[in-house]
Amino acid sequence: MSTHPRTSDGTADHDRPARPANAVPGLNALLVPTTELYLDLHRHPELSGAERRTAARFADWLEADGFRVVRDIGGHGVAAELHNGDGPAVLLRAELDALPVAEDTGVPYASSATAPGPDGRPVPVMHACGHDAHLACAAAAARWLAARRDHWRGTLLVVGQPAEETLSGARALLEDGLYERITPPDEVLAQHTAPFPAGMVAHADGPVMAGSVTLEVLFEGDGGHVATPHLTANPLLAAAGAVVRLPAVAAHASDPAERVVVAASSLRTGNTGHTGNVIATSAVLHVTVRAFSEAALDRVASAVEHMVREEAATDPLSPRVTVTVLSRSGITLPDPDLTAAVRAAHRAHFGAARVTGWPGASATEDFPLLTGSGAHLHGKPRIRGAYWMLGATSPAQWRAAPGTGADEKLAALPANHSPRFLPSVRLTLETGTAALVTAALARLGPPTARTVECPQTDIG
Numbered sequence: 001m002s003t004h005p006r007t008s009d010g011t012a013d014h015d016r017p018a019r020p021a022n023a024v025p026g027l028n029a030l031l032v033p034t035t036e037l038y039l040d041l042h043r044h045p046e047l048s049g050a051e052r053r054t055a056a057r058f059a060d061w062l063e064a065d066g067f068r069v070v071r072d073i074g075g076h077g078v079a080a081e082l083h084n085g086d087g088p089a090v091l092l093r094a095e096l097d098a099l100p101v102a103e104d105t106g107v108p109y110a111s112s113a114t115a116p117g118p119d120g121r122p123v124p125v126m127h128a129c130g131h132d133a134h135l136a137c138a139a140a141a142a143r144w145l146a147a148r149r150d151h152w153r154g155t156l157l158v159v160g161q162p163a164e165e166t167l168s169g170a171r172a173l174l175e176d177g178l179y180e181r182i183t184p185p186d187e188v189l190a191q192h193t194a195p196f197p198a199g200m201v202a203h204a205d206g207p208v209m210a211g212s213v214t215l216e217v218l219f220e221g222d223g224g225h226v227a228t229p230h231l232t233a234n235p236l237l238a239a240a241g242a243v244v245r246l247p248a249v250a251a252h253a254s255d256p257a258e259r260v261v262v263a264a265s266s267l268r269t270g271n272t273g274h275t276g277n278v279i280a281t282s283a284v285l286h287v288t289v290r291a292f293s294e295a296a297l298d299r300v301a302s303a304v305e306h307m308v309r310e311e312a313a314t315d316p317l318s319p320r321v322t323v324t325v326l327s328r329s330g331i332t333l334p335d336p337d338l339t340a341a342v343r344a345a346h347r348a349h350f351g352a353a354r355v356t357g358w359p360g361a362s363a364t365e366d367f368p369l370l371t372g373s374g375a376h377l378h379g380k381p382r383i384r385g386a387y388w389m390l391g392a393t394s395p396a397q398w399r400a401a402p403g404t405g406a407d408e409k410l411a412a413l414p415a416n417h418s419p420r421f422l423p424s425v426r427l428t429l430e431t432g433t434a435a436l437v438t439a440a441l442a443r444l445g446p447p448t449a450r451t452v453e454c455p456q457t458d459i460g
């Protein structure tokens with residue numbers, strides 16, 4: 001995910017140091033290997049599509065716990081399943097990939113890893129989105145549930161998804177037969193770190209994350225001498241003009257209540273070499289549109305396309321324009337009934353003060369594909385999804401952040417994708433593991449005695 005998240009409700013809960021009021025029995029002992037796994041993954045991050053080592057660590061862990069493990073699905077994807085009698089099939093999903101970010105947290109376990117970038121030159125790599133924490137929590141939850149099969153009934157599925165950051169991994173998993181190679185789930189559960197206080201979880205009443213469309217706009221001319229701009233189309237000028245018009249597109253093509261984001265993420269020109277006297281033959285502009293409805297995404301993306309063509313046409317020598325959709329992701333809209341059940345389980349375990357609201361972030365995810373949102377599961381039974389946010393900021397970091405209210409502190413704290421994003425290890429892992437275990441227990445369990453609340457006997 002990739003935006004600045006904000007919690008929706010008041011400040012009092014956020015200022016409260018968060019410690020688990022009660023623990024999942026046996027979780028403390030599990031925290032040692034879980035922390036070791038987290039630190040190892042954090043020190044060895046891998047870019048999207050190159051998650052070979054990460055996938056092997058995750059798969060080996062699950063195999064050791066008795067899961068049947070399928071490796072290398074859709075790239076380096078991992079899928080594992082554990083049958084435990086008749087009952088629902090519940091899938092826990094975590095992501096394998098890291099980002100091309102140079103870690104600047106200063107912690108002893110900081111990543112110094114590099115990997116070949118798109119041009120073959122090394123780029124720094126960091127788990128700047130917290131996917132290492134998601135993996136460690138999923139691994140720990142899987143181990144806890146595998147060791148206590150008398151607490152539940154059904155099929156537990158665990159997936160390590162590759163290439164989430166490029167929004168291609170979920171599609172790759174499905175196209176490579178994920179749900180033919182493991183039992184198709186009835187429900188998919190996932191969580192994502194964000195820089196609100198560790199020890200808390202947050203649920204949304206509507207969308208958790210936005211949908212996105214990323215456009216690549218190619219402006220092309222024939223090049224020429226910079227001293228004779230009247231004789232040649234200038235792709236750079238058209239692209240630059242388009243960039244400054246993007247805010248107006250967002251404003252005019254959407255209702256203010258729709259919460260639409262339109263942003264240029266990169267602009268580069270080609271064929272200029274190192275001289276300052278050549279008009280480039282091309283300019284490539286990347287534009288991302290984020291919105292909370294498919295209709296708004298379609299409308300705003302086509303308004304962007306209309307605008308860039310119009311901008312090119314203002315040049316009497318009109319550069320050629322080609323618009324390509326680089327990626328598209330659906331809106332992450334959890335199932336309301338499933339969310340209510342998971343939220344109730346979290347409240348029963350953590351207490352109401354540690355379960356907060358979430359207004360929806362303009363970050364995006366390819367998680368919706370795993371629930372059948374999109375064409376890939378056409379004709380198959382619907383899969384329900386729940387997705388909640390996991391606090392990751394330590395009490396000390398929260399206290400030290402400038403500002404008095406939650407909004408001010410959130411604005412000041414390093415968010416996901418920042419080189420200084422720094423989850424609080426123990427609290428994040430402890431809470432994330434308990435959140436997955438209690439959610440899974442609420443959804444698995446004897447079919448004749450299913451409950452939406454985590455049985456109190458399971459909570460120490």
Ligand SMILES: [Zn+2]
Pocket residue numbers: 001002129165416417
């Ligand atoms: Zn991310």
Ligand SMILES: [Zn+2]
Pocket residue numbers: 001002129130131164192
């Ligand atoms: Zn992420």
